């Protein structure tokens with residue numbers, strides 16, 4: 001079966017954040033719906049209508065968008081929806097209503113609405129794992145709010161990993177300049193060094209190689225790897241993780257002919273000279289990889305989860321509570337995340 005005609009599902013995320021704004025703004029620009037597949041939004045339909053009114057008042061979107069409610073049982077009928085290619089549907093947002101517990105106020109977090117965000121993720125996972133949708137695209141959620149209900153929650157990446165029964169997936173963020181994959185994701189900095197093990201590094205490398213080949217068509221990817229410590233440990237004087245853990249794992253892949261570096265000093269790895277030659281860069285922790293990546297392309301980067309049994313992409317930004325309901329948020333990263341997921345889904349045969 002191909003994913004060619006299956007719909008794509010978007011979770012609107014934290015209702016007080018900019019998720020609904022950027023969905024509405026893309027629909028207004030006629031960039032939400034795709035010519036080749038239906039796009040379904042999971043949101044509280046009343047909150048979406050209300051945000052639409054707010055954005056219209058700000059002059060951020062035009063009048064005339066149709067917000068059309070779908071029942072979940074209708075989802076499987078969408079794969080061959082012929083009118084999806086017609087211009088009129090560009091003005092329609094197909095919504096599965098996931099109701100909030102309490103009314104939504106833009107910019108104001110309400111932990112009572114956390115279960116609604118979790119319900120979006122559960123439904124999206126269910127649709128993807130049962131192959132009713134080709135891909136999940138996520139708008140941002142507020143991790144701290146979800147943690148009030150699920151204290152062990154870390155992020156979409158780890159949530160979908162656990163729902164899929166896996167013990168490792170890889171967070172990769174990609175823009176036109178670089179693809180950066182992380183060995184560790186949402187951990188306190190204090191816990192990072194302890195999490196750098198032979199197993200974690202090896203599983204990350206395995207998934208990056210596999211997905212570079214299978215999802216990005218890079219038969220012999222060139223991969224550069226950051227060390228953990230300043231100057232990649234300065235030959236052991238500034239930390240031994242490179243000598244004891246990272247390099248032995250990387251040498252194993254090099255011995256098999258994989259084009260992968262040994263641990264490199266992260267500060268100079270992220271210079272143009274190296275970035276330009278790498279198909280993928282592996283960083284040891286969140287800010288080591290994402291700070292340089294976002295400084296080169298915040299707003300035009302896509303977050304991709306590698307190693308899941310389905311396609312999941314996301315925006316490169318958070319909930320931007322300061323911008324919710326103002327019409328000032330950029331929808332560009334969401335546009336790219338949808339486009340990326342659609343391209344991946346179009347290329348993949350299940």
Ligand SMILES: NC(=O)C1=CN([C@@H]2O[C@H](COP(=O)(O)OP(=O)(O)OC[C@H]3O[C@@H](n4cnc5c(N)ncnc54)[C@H](O)[C@@H]3O)[C@@H](O)[C@H]2O)C=CC1
Pocket residue numbers: 018138139140141142143144156314315316317318319320321322323328329330331
């Ligand atoms: N994929 C996800 O669900 C993500 C969720 N988050 C969550 O978002 C929350 C807030 O995180 P912050 O670190 O404050 O990052 P943030 O990305 O929400 O905001 C950082 C700055 O960037 C601006 N900004 C963000 N998105 C923008 C957009 N689309 N257009 C224009 N300006 C934009 C904001 O106004 C703010 O000044 C946290 O709870 C975090 O966990 C953060 C990153 C990704």
Ligand SMILES: NCC(=O)COP(=O)(O)O
Pocket residue numbers: 154155156157158290303314
């Ligand atoms: N900085 C990336 C981020 O926080 C996104 O995490 P996730 O929710 O996509 O796992």
